[in-house]
Amino acid sequence: MTAAHLGEGLAVATHGLRKAYGRTVALDGLDLAVPRGVVYGFLGPNGAGTTTTIRCLLGLIHPDAGTMDLLGRSYSGHDRRRLFDVGSLIESPSFYPYLSGRENLNVIASTGPAPGKGRIDEVLELVDLTGRARDRVQGYSLGMRQRLGIGAALLNDPQLLILDEPANGLDPAGIHALRATLRRLVEGGDRTIVVSSHILPEVQLMADVVGIINHGHLVYEGALDQLLHRSGSVRARVQAADVPAAVTALAGLAGTDAVTVQPVDDEAEPERWIEARIPADRARDANRVLAEAGIYASGLAAGSDLESIFLELTGGPLASIGEGAGAPPPVGGGR
Amino acid sequence: MRLFVGELRKLVRRPAAYVTLAIELVIVLIIYIAVAARYGSIAGTTPNQVAEKAGIRLLIEFPTAYASALAFVTGLGGLLAMAFAAAAAGADWGWGMVKVAVARGESRSRYILAKLAAVEVMLILGFAIAYGIALVAAIVAGRIAGLPATGYDDQATLQDLPGQLYRGYLGIAEQASIGFAIATLARSQLAGLGAGIAIYFAEQFATIFLPDVVKYLPFHVATAALGLSGGLTAGGGANGGSGFTPLDQPTAFLLVIAYLVGGAVVSAIFVERSEISG
Numbered sequence: 001m002t003a004a005h006l007g008e009g010l011a012v013a014t015h016g017l018r019k020a021y022g023r024t025v026a027l028d029g030l031d032l033a034v035p036r037g038v039v040y041g042f043l044g045p046n047g048a049g050t051t052t053t054i055r056c057l058l059g060l061i062h063p064d065a066g067t068m069d070l071l072g073r074s075y076s077g078h079d080r081r082r083l084f085d086v087g088s089l090i091e092s093p094s095f096y097p098y099l100s101g102r103e104n105l106n107v108i109a110s111t112g113p114a115p116g117k118g119r120i121d122e123v124l125e126l127v128d129l130t131g132r133a134r135d136r137v138q139g140y141s142l143g144m145r146q147r148l149g150i151g152a153a154l155l156n157d158p159q160l161l162i163l164d165e166p167a168n169g170l171d172p173a174g175i176h177a178l179r180a181t182l183r184r185l186v187e188g189g190d191r192t193i194v195v196s197s198h199i200l201p202e203v204q205l206m207a208d209v210v211g212i213i214n215h216g217h218l219v220y221e222g223a224l225d226q227l228l229h230r231s232g233s234v235r236a237r238v239q240a241a242d243v244p245a246a247v248t249a250l251a252g253l254a255g256t257d258a259v260t261v262q263p264v265d266d267e268a269e270p271e272r273w274i275e276a277r278i279p280a281d282r283a284r285d286a287n288r289v290l291a292e293a294g295i296y297a298s299g300l301a302a303g304s305d306l307e308s309i310f311l312e313l314t315g316g317p318l319a320s321i322g323e324g325a326g327a328p329p330p331v332g333g334g335r
Numbered sequence: 336m337r338l339f340v341g342e343l344r345k346l347v348r349r350p351a352a353y354v355t356l357a358i359e360l361v362i363v364l365i366i367y368i369a370v371a372a373r374y375g376s377i378a379g380t381t382p383n384q385v386a387e388k389a390g391i392r393l394l395i396e397f398p399t400a401y402a403s404a405l406a407f408v409t410g411l412g413g414l415l416a417m418a419f420a421a422a423a424a425g426a427d428w429g430w431g432m433v434k435v436a437v438a439r440g441e442s443r444s445r446y447i448l449a450k451l452a453a454v455e456v457m458l459i460l461g462f463a464i465a466y467g468i469a470l471v472a473a474i475v476a477g478r479i480a481g482l483p484a485t486g487y488d489d490q491a492t493l494q495d496l497p498g499q500l501y502r503g504y505l506g507i508a509e510q511a512s513i514g515f516a517i518a519t520l521a522r523s524q525l526a527g528l529g530a531g532i533a534i535y536f537a538e539q540f541a542t543i544f545l546p547d548v549v550k551y552l553p554f555h556v557a558t559a560a561l562g563l564s565g566g567l568t569a570g571g572g573a574n575g576g577s578g579f580t581p582l583d584q585p586t587a588f589l590l591v592i593a594y595l596v597g598g599a600v601v602s603a604i605f606v607e608r609s610e611i612s613g
Contacts, residue, residue: 058438060611083440090438094431099348110341111446112439152435 009072011036011160011192012057017066018216019052026052027063028216034194034209036071039186041207041224041306042196045314049216050196051091054164058088071159084113087158089166093149097138101129101148104137108152115155126181127151142169150178154185161185161193167202175199179206204228204306214314224306231309232280235273236290237299243272249293250276253285271298338445342453346423355419356461359412363469366407370394371476395476397486401496402563404469409503412465413557414535416507417514419461420454421527424602425518434611444603451515451599455508462504499561502588506557509591512598513553519602550582553594559587 012034019027027049034040044050055061057068059080068075075082095104105120124130127147137145146169153161166182167175179202182193186208197203203210204224211221220227238246243261250259254276262273276286283302290297346352374391377384394403427433427450436446478484513534518527538554549555562584582590 055612059440060434060437062610080437080440080442083438086438086440088438090431090434092431094435096345096349096430096432098350099345103344103348107341107345108435108439110337110344111436111441114337156439 009036010034010069011040011071012194013069014053014056015067017053017056017063017068019049019056019061019063025216027056027066029066030213030217032211032218033221034192034211036192037186037190038192038208039182039206040192040194041203041210042194042213043198043200043203043210043306043310044196044213048213048314050213051164052216053213054088054090054162054194054196057162058086058090059083060090084156085159086162087153087156087160088162088164089146089149089153090162090164092165092168093145093152095137095145095148098136100134100136101140101144102133104148105152105155109155113156116157119155119157123151123154126154128177143171143174146170147174147178150181159191161191162196163193164196165198166195167197167199175202182206200307200310201305210306212310212313219313227309228303228306229279229281231277231312232303233275233277233308234280234283234286235275235299235301236286236297237271237273238290238295238297240270240272242295243274245293246274246290246295246297249289249295250274250286253282253289254278273299338441338449339452342450343456346453346457349423351419351422352457352461355415355422356464359408359415359461359465360468362411363407363465364472367395367469367472367476368479371479374480391480392482395473395480396482397473397477398489398492399486400470400473400477401492402499404466404473405499405503405561406558406563408462408465408469409506409557409561410554412462412507413510413554414531416458416461416511417531417535418528419458419514420451420511421514421518421531422524423450423454423518424515425522425524425527428519428522429524433606437611443606447519447602447606448599451512451602454511454515458507458511459504462507466500466503499563502560502562502591505588505591505595506560509557509595509598510553512595512602514598516598516601516605520605546580550580551590556582556587556590556594560584560591 010033012032014030014032017027017030017032018025026047030049030053032053042050042053052061056063057070057075059078062078070082071085073082095101096107099107102120102124105123109115109120121130124133127150129144129147129151132140132144137148140148146166150163150166153163161182163182167178170178182195183206185191186193195203195206207224209222210224210227212219236246236250247259247261258277260275260277262275264272278286280302283300286302287297287300370391374388374395377388377391379385379388393399424447433443433446437443474484474487510531514527514531517530518524521527521530534552535554538549538552541549541552542555550559559581581587
């Protein structure tokens with residue numbers, strides 16, 4: 001993500017988008033600004049309004065108020081031709097079970113804009129389904145259907161790709177391949193991919209920019225790197241007997257409210273993880289203050305993870321540090 | 336055209352299309368075989384038996400068999416056409432394909448009307464096959480019953496036949512359009528199927544109590560639009576025995592067209608206005 005990217009206009013913009021279903025307000029004045037040429041992680045807890053937003057953008061439902069821009073032009077939801085440059089995978093992929101993968105792509109291609117000649121073969125190759133293209137979709141695994149759904153979204157070589165839970169049903173190799181494919185699609189062009197997903201570690205590895213919504217309005221939008229840096233933490237693993245002194249030492253660095261001790265199932269555990277919410281690049285400082293207090297950490301981890309930040313921003317329970325007493329805590333990763 | 340061909344391609348590959356046709360053919364064949372067997376078992380010594388044999392001859396003796404086959408095929412075929420169209424429309428909602436088409440920028444009404452047009456074209460083929468098989472079954476049944484193999488080339492009947500076939504097909508198309516609209520409104524093929532069957536039987540039942548109303552309803556106007564003579568009714572008895580006066584043929588034909596177009600318009604308007612959340 002670069003500043004140049006942000007300056008090149010917006011792929012998606014919403015202004016005061018509002019949508020209610022009876023008394024339930026799904027979107028409450030949502031303002032989104034999705035830059036071009038990025039993978040945009042669109043995140044929110046269940047019921048936050050992510051799917052409703054996507055449905056509005058794709059003309060499936062009509063917002064009660066607010067405006068939308070698609071690829072730099074105003075879009076009312078009725079101007080269907082604006083969607084010719086948009087590919088999408090909404091919720092679960094949809095296909096005719098009695099048709100083959102290729103036939104499904106053919107009938108999907110008969111709607112909307114006509115794809116170029118040979119495009120169906122290209123897409124099948126891209127999603128690694130060439131060998132199964134003649135098989136009926138009813139015999140496909142969930143992961144294969146998901147890949148075919150992504151293929152269908154790519155039929156028109158769209159400038160904007162909107163994918164709702166694209167990693168659903170994919171095995172680890174499939175998720176890795178998806179990530180590589182999506183990264184490849186945005187590199188070297190101004191194609192934009194909006195990914196809505198609950199698999200936050202995957203979004204962390206994939207996205208350049210994230211937008212987090214809760215209760216129908218935006219709670220954060222910006223470069224993922226900046227968010228992770230701003231919300232980083234350093235975790236140290238120390239002897240149980242050293243915990244009070246370690247907390248005091250780290251509190252001197254991070255502030256009293258910014259230090260937490262990981263709860264343990266067994267009080268007899270000999271060691272504890274302590275987390276100080278300070279930028280990850282201050283890990284050395286944390287190590288120094290612990291050493292100055294005569295405490296030698298048996299483990300030190302720096303970084304931050306999107307999941308913790310997400311939960312904090314959306315008011316969910318804070319993630320525990322690591323799965324077990326001895327497990328390393330989750331930390332941010334690069335792309 | 337691309338959209339229409341795509342819709343046609345879906346239906347041609349859809350097993351339900353062939354199952355529907357097979358149901359129609361099997362029932363028609365069973366009826367003809369049963370009628371032929373029954374004819375041979377009637378002694379014909381009492382006035383009632385003589386009348387029964389005369390009634391059966393209307394079905395399996397030519398040239399009246401042309402009209403009776405048409406009555407069978409359009410009566411039963413109308414119900415099956417309604418079910419088939421409902422399945423085609425409802426499945427698109429159930430499988431999320433309306434969502435896919437709209438999200439690709441396809442016109443909602445164009446999409447739904449292309450689908451209905453493809454259904455109606457499939458019904459032309461089904462109707463032609465079913466009518467052809469019914470005629471063959473009538474010939475075979477006539478032979479089994481020992482009736483003379485004459486009357487096939489009755490000029491007066493053959494002259495009327497194209498018009499009757501045309502009106503018979505439109506009756507089927509009308510019922511398909513209604514089934515299509517119901518399934519579209521309900522967004523469910525099951526609802527469309529259920530409603531279609533319910534309408535069919537409700538019409539038959541209501542003939543007894545509400546003859547002045549029933550004659551304006553879809554199955555009855557389709558039957559009246561056929562303009563068949565000799566007491567034949569679509570499905571072998573839509574107004575049989577009730578003693579009520581059906582609509583005159585021109586009026587019934589106009590109502591058939593109105594129902595046909597109405598189903599298409601209702602479907603298109605609904606899809607244009609609906610919020611697609613599934």
